[in-house]
Amino acid sequence: MKNLFNFKNTIILLIALLVVFFAWSNISKMMKANDPVDVAVTNYDHVIGKADAKVTVIEFADFQCPVCAAFEEVINPIMTEYADRVRFVFKHFPLTQIHKNAMNAAIVAEAAGVQGKFWEAKKLIYEKQTEWSAALDAKEKLVTYMATLGLDIAKLNQDMASEDVKSRVMNNLKEATSLQLPGTPSIIIDGIKVNTGSISTVESFRKFLDNKLATSTTSTTSTTTQ
Secondary structure, three states, rough: HHHHHHHHHHHHHHHHHHHHHHHHHHHHHHHHOOOOOOOOOOOOOEEOOOOOOOOOEEEEEEEOOHHHHHHHHHHHHHHHHHOOOOOEEEEEOOOOOOOOOOOHHHHHHHHHOOOOOOHHHHHHHOOOOOHHHHOHHHHHHHHHHOOOOOOOOOHHHHHHHHHHHHHHHHHHHHHHOOOOOOOOOOOEEOOEEEEEHHHHHHHHHHHHHHHHHHOOOOOOOOEEEO
16 A cells, blocks of 8 residues: 555645646747847848838747747738838748758748849749659759749749858858757747747737737847848
8 A cells, every 4th residue: 555655645635736837838938029129121131121120020940840830821921911011021941850851941032132033033932832852853843933923034043053142051050050940930029939829810919919010119239241
């Protein structure tokens, strides 16, 4: 009976410890979601909106991430609606350990950006995500998509192989790592990490930005010339 009593006590203790662990884990995630971070917007970043906008939204995303593709359906109409009041910035965060083609997609999009077609490439790559994400010829598929945007494919291939294009993606990746971002998409608004669950719909994102615009005076996100 004594052994049985001790066993029950051990089980109860383990359950209690698990409850405390998961509770603390959730609290930690909530704390991280509201942590201030110092993110600079450089001349190499992709930006829509005015540099002196009162609010700056920075998205770190992975082109092979299904959640990022779903979030694209939210942020695109928001960018269209708020580009005159909010600055939107995109930064690459390819999770190469779990998404084998994410780096290729980022480099293709970045190379398209050299020809002034980054945002169109971003939209198309997400739209076609289920086609190329697990394909053995993902890179070739991505280049084929870019041809439909009227890009010079010879130049695209040249830029994809350039150290300049690759370094832009890698610099974003290093920045995301240094900020200890938990995953993708990671959204930073005026220097604060935002829980994407709170802006997961167009309506909730709109409400969030309206509140920010009503209370903000100037953006706290710095701009760095590089």
